[in-house]
Structures are given as C-alpha cells and as structure tokens.
Amino acid sequence: MSDAIIIRSSGFGDRLSDVLWRRPNLLIGLMLAAPVLWLGVVYVGSLVALLVQSFFSIDEFTGLINKQFTLKTYRELFTTPANLDIILRTVLTAACVTIASAMIAFPIAYYAARYARGRWKALFYLGVMLPLWSSYLVKIYAWKLILAKEGILSWLLDKLYLNWLLEAYLSLPLLGGNSLSVSYTGTFIVFVYVWMPFMILPIQAALERVPSSMLDASSDLGAHPAQTFRHVLLPLALPGVVAGSIFTFSLTLGDYIIPQIIGSSRLFIGQAVYAHQGTAGNIPLAAAFTVVPIVIMGFYLWMAKRQGAFDAL
Amino acid sequence: MQVAVKLSGVSRHFEEVRAVDEVDLEIAEGEFFAMLGPSGSGKTTCLRMIAGFDHPSSGEISLFGQSVIGVPPYRRNVNTVFQDYALFPHLDVAANVAYGLMIRGVDKASRMRQAEEALSLVRLSGYGKRKPSQLSGGQRQRVALARALVNKPRILLLDEPLGALDLKLREQMQEELKELQRSLGITFVFVTHDQGEALSMADRIAIFNHGKLVQTGTPTDIYHHPRNLFVADFVGSSNILPASLALKLSGRESPASLRPEAIRIVGEGGHPATVLGESFLGATRRLTVDMDGTRLNILLPNQADAPPVGAEIRIGWDDESLHPLEEG
Numbered sequence: 230m231s232d233a234i235i236i237r238s239s240g241f242g243d244r245l246s247d248v249l250w251r252r253p254n255l256l257i258g259l260m261l262a263a264p265v266l267w268l269g270v271v272y273v274g275s276l277v278a279l280l281v282q283s284f285f286s287i288d289e290f291t292g293l294i295n296k297q298f299t300l301k302t303y304r305e306l307f308t309t310p311a312n313l314d315i316i317l318r319t320v321l322t323a324a325c326v327t328i329a330s331a332m333i334a335f336p337i338a339y340y341a342a343r344y345a346r347g348r349w350k351a352l353f354y355l356g357v358m359l360p361l362w363s364s365y366l367v368k369i370y371a372w373k374l375i376l377a378k379e380g381i382l383s384w385l386l387d388k389l390y391l392n393w394l395l396e397a398y399l400s401l402p403l404l405g406g407n408s409l410s411v412s413y414t415g416t417f418i419v420f421v422y423v424w425m426p427f428m429i430l431p432i433q434a435a436l437e438r439v440p441s442s443m444l445d446a447s448s449d450l451g452a453h454p455a456q457t458f459r460h461v462l463l464p465l466a467l468p469g470v471v472a473g474s475i476f477t478f479s480l481t482l483g484d485y486i487i488p489q490i491i492g493s494s495r496l497f498i499g500q501a502v503y504a505h506q507g508t509a510g511n512i513p514l515a516a517a518f519t520v521v522p523i524v525i526m527g528f529y530l531w532m533a534k535r536q537g538a539f540d541a542l
Numbered sequence: 543m544q545v546a547v548k549l550s551g552v553s554r555h556f557e558e559v560r561a562v563d564e565v566d567l568e569i570a571e572g573e574f575f576a577m578l579g580p581s582g583s584g585k586t587t588c589l590r591m592i593a594g595f596d597h598p599s600s601g602e603i604s605l606f607g608q609s610v611i612g613v614p615p616y617r618r619n620v621n622t623v624f625q626d627y628a629l630f631p632h633l634d635v636a637a638n639v640a641y642g643l644m645i646r647g648v649d650k651a652s653r654m655r656q657a658e659e660a661l662s663l664v665r666l667s668g669y670g671k672r673k674p675s676q677l678s679g680g681q682r683q684r685v686a687l688a689r690a691l692v693n694k695p696r697i698l699l700l701d702e703p704l705g706a707l708d709l710k711l712r713e714q715m716q717e718e719l720k721e722l723q724r725s726l727g728i729t730f731v732f733v734t735h736d737q738g739e740a741l742s743m744a745d746r747i748a749i750f751n752h753g754k755l756v757q758t759g760t761p762t763d764i765y766h767h768p769r770n771l772f773v774a775d776f777v778g779s780s781n782i783l784p785a786s787l788a789l790k791l792s793g794r795e796s797p798a799s800l801r802p803e804a805i806r807i808v809g810e811g812g813h814p815a816t817v818l819g820e821s822f823l824g825a826t827r828r829l830t831v832d833m834d835g836t837r838l839n840i841l842l843p844n845q846a847d848a849p850p851v852g853a854e855i856r857i858g859w860d861d862e863s864l865h866p867l868e869e870g
Binding site: 312440445447448461464465537 | 593594595614615616620622624625626628629630631632641642644645678689690693848
C-alpha cells in the first residue's frame with residue numbers, strides 16, 4: 230500500500246468512470262438515449278402519423294385514400310348512428326369496468342397495504358401477479374367455459390336449484406342474453422377480472438404511503454371509520470385510484486379480443502379499428518376511431534388534475 | 543382534585559413481548575404529567591392506550607372515573623399531538639385545524655373562525671391558507687397543537703412532540719407548552735425520552751423501564767431521591783457508588799447515588815481523590831476523579847482555580863446527598 234493521497238487511475242475502465250463521474254449528465258444522457266429515441270421517434274411519431282391519417286378520407290367508389298386534409302372522416306364517425314353506438318358502448322363498458330374494479334380492488338389493496346406482513350404479503354403479490362403470467366387468451370377461453378350455457382356456473386347453480394336466478398337475470402334487457410357468455414354482463418365480468426391487477430397494485434402502492442398515524446389522527450379528532458375513509462384515506466389514495474383507473478379504462482377502451490370472444494357480437498372501438506384498417510381498408514376511419522380513446526383519456530386526466538386527484542402526490 | 547387518568551394493573555402484551563407490564567398510574571386533572579423512559583420502555587404504548595389506538599391485554603383504564611375499555615378513540619374527548627405531527631397533506635393548515643370541528647358538523651364559518659383563533663393561540667395567525675408541506679418543523683408542530691386544542695379536549699396527549707425540533711426551538715417550545723398548559727388548565731400527558739425536558743416541564747413524572755413503571759414523583763423528588771440504579775442513572779447524571787464503597791462511607795450496604803454537583807473540593811477532612819481529567823462545559827466545569835478505585839464526576843461552578851490533572855485533592859459532600867438505591 231502506497232501512501233499517496235490520490236490513487237492513480239489505471240486502464241480504460243477507470244478513466245471512463247472518472248469521466249462519467251465528472252460529467253454526471255453524460256451518464257444520464259447515455260442511459261436515456263435509447264428509450265428517449267424509441268419513445269420520441271417510434272411511439273410519438275406513429276401517434277402523430279395516426280392523427281394525420283385521421284384527417285385523410287377514403288374515396289367511396291375507388292376505395293383509395295385521398296391524402297387531402299378534411300374533417301369528412303370525423304363527420305362520418307360522429308354522424309353514423311352505428312359508429313356512435315360503438316363509441317357509447319365502449320365508453321360505458323370501460324366506465325363500468327373501472328368503477329367495479331376500483332370498488333373490488335380497494336379492500337384487497339387496503340388489506341395488503343395495512344395488514345399483510347411477511348409471508349402473507351408475498352402471497353398477496355403472488356395472487357395478484359399470477360394471473361398475469363398465464364396467457365390472456367387462455368384466461369378468456371376459460372371464462373367462456375365458465376359462463377357458457379352448459380358451463381360450470383350454470384351447472385353449479387343447477388345443483389343449488391338456483392338456475393331460476395340466472396334465468397331471471399338473463400331475461401333482463403341489455404344486461405342479459407342467451408347465456409352469460411354472449412351477454413354484456415359476461416364481457417364486463419371478464420374485463421374486470423383481466424384488468425384487476427392493474428387496479429390493485431397502484432392503489433396498494435398509494436395506501437402503503439399513507440402513514441398509520443394519519444388514520445389515528447383522524448380517529449383521534451372524532452372521525453368514525455367511514456368519515457376517516459371519506460376525508461383522509463380516499464383523498465390520499467386517490468392518485469393510486471386514478472392511476473389504476475387509467476389502466477383499466479384505457480385497456481378496456483382499446484381491447485378488441487375480449488368482446489370478440491365473450492359478449493354479444495356488437496362491436497367495440499377496438500374491433501371497429503381492427504375491421505376498418507384490415508378488411509375494409511378504411512385507414513382514415515380506423516385512425517379517427519383510435520383518436521377517440523386518446524381524447525377521452527386526455528380529458529379524463531385533465532379532469533382528474535382539476536379535481537385535485539394529484540395534490541397528495 | 544379529580545383523577546383525570548387512571549391505569550390499574552394495565553398490561554399490553556405483543557405475543558411474547560410485555561410492552562407494558564402491570565402499570566398502576568393516576569394523573570390528576572390539570573396536571574402536566576410526563577411519562578419518561580428509554581425507547582421500548584412502554585411509555586408510548588401507555589399513551590396510545592389512553593388515546594384508544596391500542597388496547598390493554600389486561601387491566602383497567604378510566605378517564606374521569608369512566609372506564610374506557612372498548613371505547614374507540616373517536617368517542618374519547620381526548621386529543622393527541624403525534625410524534626410525526628400527522629398533519630393531513632391534502633388539506634391546508636386551516637382545514638387541518640378545523641378537521642375535528644368539521645367532523646362534528648360545526649358550520650363552515652364558525653369552524654374557520656375557531657381554527658383561526660386556535661392558530662393565533664400558537665402564534666400562527668394568517669398561516670391558514672398554506673399547505674403543511676410549506677411549513678417548517680416548528681410550525682407544523684404548532685399546527686398539530688392547534689388542531690388538537692381547537693376541540694377543547696379534557697386531556698391532551700403529546701407523543702414526543704419536541705423530538706424532531708432542534709435544540710433552540712425545543713427550549714422555546716418547552717416554555718410555550720408550559721405557558722399554554724398553565725393558561726388553559728387542561729391535563730397534559732407528555733411522553734418523552736429526554737429527561738431534561740421532563741424535569742423542566744412536568745409537574746409530575748412517571749419513569750418507565752422494560753414496560754414497568756419504576757417511579758412516580760415530582761421532578762425534585764425524583765432527582766434527589768431516585769428509587770433505584772436505573773432512575774439514578776437515567777435522570778440527570780449521577781455517580782453510582784458500589785455497595786462495598788457505600789458501606790464504607792455511610793454504613794449502609796446498598797449501592798448509592800451521589801450527584802456530581804453535590805461533591806465539593808474541601809481543604810481538609812473529606813476523602814482523598816486523584817484528578818483524572820477535566821472538561822470545560824461553559825457554565826460549569828466537570829472534573830473526573832478517582833476515589834478508592836471508583837471514578838466520580840464532579841460538577842464545579844466555573845471558577846478559575848480548578849486543580850490540574852494528576853493533582854491529589856480532598857472531596858466531601860453532605861451526608862443526605864449520598865442516596866441509597868434499590869437494586870434493579
């Protein structure tokens with residue numbers, strides 16, 4: 230060991246770390262270059278391309294795309310009742326799925342954040358994440374078997390002599406149908422199931438950050454548990470709920486597989502996009518359909534921000 | 543005087559750990575009462591049981607003569623100032639202070655007026671519109687105090703309220719808290735691990751160790767008559783004399799405590815000692831001496847003629863300063 234006060238750098242690796250140490254921005258730049266390029270060029274670039282194409286139109290006779298800016302495609306989108314139906318159906322389903330997911334996820338996330346420790350917490354993460362490991366298609370087909378007319382659910386209800394309950398539910402207008410697997414209710418159940426982890430995890434993370442003394446303080450100041458929930462827990466967990474709802478809402482808005490396999494055969498936005506850009510070759514209309522969820526999500530985030538959903542961040 | 547808080551045979555066990563073990567305690571109405579002890583001594587658990595956040599495994603707690611076993615915190619007219627203040631980050635200062643009133647359904651104008659009054663009580667008038675994150679530690683502490691006091695509780699619990707403040711601010715807040723307690727006449731129950739804070743602020747102190755209540759008394763009482771080794775060592779600084787030395791000096795065979803400031807340097811008589819070290823503490827000067835193989839600290843008024851290291855001196859004290867201690 231020498232008694233030099235400064236240890237000499239030797240070799241390329243040493244010199245490289247010295248340079249990066251002196252220029253921390255260079256290091257950050259190197260680390261971010263690839264993702265920024267990808268995000269900027271590939272992702273934002275294609276979004277812009279999409280947006281631009283939605284202002285093109287299709288020539289109804291030749292089927293060729295007319296590359297002149299026009300609002301014709303949007304007019305078609307918003308004046309054709311069938312298209313409006315698709316938008317309304319998708320948005321309403323997404324809203325219902327989001328609300329139901331939040332209501333089911335909150336108690337689960339609350340338990341995980343406040344009570345689960347050690348092994349139970351590991352089990353919670355496993356339970357939430359496990360469904361994400363298996364194929365989405367397998368899960369959807371499994372649900373089809375559960376919800377089908379001769380499926381597990383109706384078999385079980387039959388054994389319990391409760392089939393009349395299912396029959397009564399299926400006879401309801403709109404929500405019902407021939408069987409659960411061809412009803413809106415079926416679509417809704419499968420959406421809620423498939424997106425649930427995306428709602429539980431952000432809420433759990435938000436609740437994890439609420440110190441227990443905050444809840445003690447509320448109770449100390451005279452608030453019943455329900456009041457503490459309303460005035461302290463929910464506002465503090467709101468960023469998590471909003472984050473989760475962004476996932477469930479936007480995933481439902483864009484999905485085209487679940488409604489195709491489970492539900493009445495009426496189209497959702499995703500399916501419409503798929504149909505228009507594929508078989509019909511109507512890229513402008515497909516692009517215009519795609520813009521709808523983007524605008525809705527932008528509006529939703531703007532409202533959430535205005536309502537103070539992110540103040541507790 | 544009425545008994546505000548009474549704990550009889552209160553224990554709190556967390557599985558195998560006896561966090562609080564058979565504590566009996568009475569706190570009078572209007573008293574400034576400190577619960578003092580090292581961390582893990584059970585003092586905070588006791589406070590949490592009085593507030594209702596935690597519940598005794600056995601024993602009885604009553605507030606103003608009424609049992610509060612099974613009574614949730616929101617039904618107790620008791621308020622707490624939390625160690626981390628626990629201000630609600632999504633509400634501004636005024637809404638934080640008015641929270642208890644809002645819960646009780648007081649109308650907005652009236653609760654905002656009361657909140658402003660409470661804020662002026664803690665000298666934070668005009669801070670209502672700020673968010674807690676925009677305040678300094680000392681200001682947050684005052685907001686927490688105002689938020690508790692605005693509800694006019696009969697008992698105010700304070701959990702290490704000054705722990706996070708720096709020394710100057712802490713001394714200032716000690717004065718203010720005492721002043722506030724005197725003017726409001728509310729019972730204050732104060733948890734601290736800082737013996738200086740407990741001595742200077744409290745009317746009475748309860749000392750906790752390993753979940754047990756070791757001694758209760760006035761600050762003077764506890765300082766001059768510590769019951770056992772733990773108290774003598776924990777409260778103030780003390781010279782602990784082993785039983786053999788105490789036997790030689792006083793004829794009683796039990797360890798004894800001798801406060802450093804009770805020892806004097808005497809010209810003749812007394813006991814011989816050798817100076818081992820000396821340090822300057824500002825207002826006082828501390829001498830470390832060896833007497834019969836026992837190290838003693840001596841606190842002298844800061845005079846110029848302190849004996850040099852290595853000097854042979856004679857030291858003495860009044861007989862009653864040598865205080866016998868129980869083991870434990």
